[in-house]
Amino acid sequence: MHVQVVLLDGFDPLDVIAPYEVLYAGGAASAGAVSVELVSAEGPREVPSGAGSLTLRATGALDPERAGVILVPGVAGRFGEPGEVPERDAGHGEWQQPDEFLSVRLDRAMSTELPALLKAAMENPAVTVATVCGGSIILAMAGLLAGRHATTHHQGLDALDSGGAHAVRARVVDDGDLVTGAGVTSGLDLGLYLLERERGPRIAHAVEELFAHERRGVVWRDQGLAPVGF
Structure with a gap:
């Protein structure tokens, strides 16, 4: 399984580093059955984070034709709308910059x-797209999550x-071919789940033990009985 972790300007560092390190460790634990690289839409370059x-x-360069997983992080920044008047940050005495806004x-x-x-x-049946945090919002903004x-x-x-x-x-x-994670620390759980799903629970457990991290919650799928009264 080859994983392309996408870097984009303003990316949230933990969205990238957490699953990258988990998947890299999965490659070591599986004798190379998992490989991972950092890519961008523009090709090789230095990419500034939002932190x-x-x-x-x-x-x-991001290659949508290559079989495997493409993992999209969210961006880091301040909540606010373009054109909003910047306010002084009480903690540091600095002005907010409009280009720091998530939007x-x-x-x-x-x-x-x-x-x-x-x-x-x-559109490629050989690719699973995964996201952490706001990565799924990027897909939604691109019109790729309807239904x-x-x-x-x-x-x-x-x-x-x-x-x-x-x-x-x-x-x-x-x-199915879309696996999404919630807030930033969910990148750990997403990476471990991808290892379990694609390379088996023993590999995932070994990496989980190495990282001294236990996954939280149930992985939600559109299967089984629907809950009543919730």
Whole structure:
């Protein structure tokens, strides 16, 4: 299983690093049956995160034709709307910059080749698209989640509904060739679940034990009896 973890300007570092490290460890535990790389829509480049001066390097171009998993993170930033008057940050005495708003960074992602590449990936039966946190909002903004079950950070669930998705308040949602994670730390659980689903529970358990992390909650699927009275 090859995993392409997408870097985009303003990405949330934990959305990337948590699943990357879990999947990398899964590759070591499986004697190379899992491989993972950092990519961008533009190809190899230094990509700035949305957290201070932290940058990561994409070593390749996102390839929607390559079989495996494409993992899309969300962006980091402040809640607010474009054009909103910046306010002084009481903690640091600095002005908020409009380009730090989540809405601006999401719109910036929409202006790149990323939406078209993700559309091609979701049309490829050999590819599973996975997201962490606001990564699913990027798919929704691109019109790629209509009728699909997905989750995201709890503050973004309405955005999924607005994008035509069936928003699910769960830690991880498995909708077949679409697997989505909720808030930023869910990237750990998403990575472990992908290992279990694609390479088996023994590999996933070994990595879970290595990281001293126990997955939270039930992976939601559109299966079984529907609950009554909830």
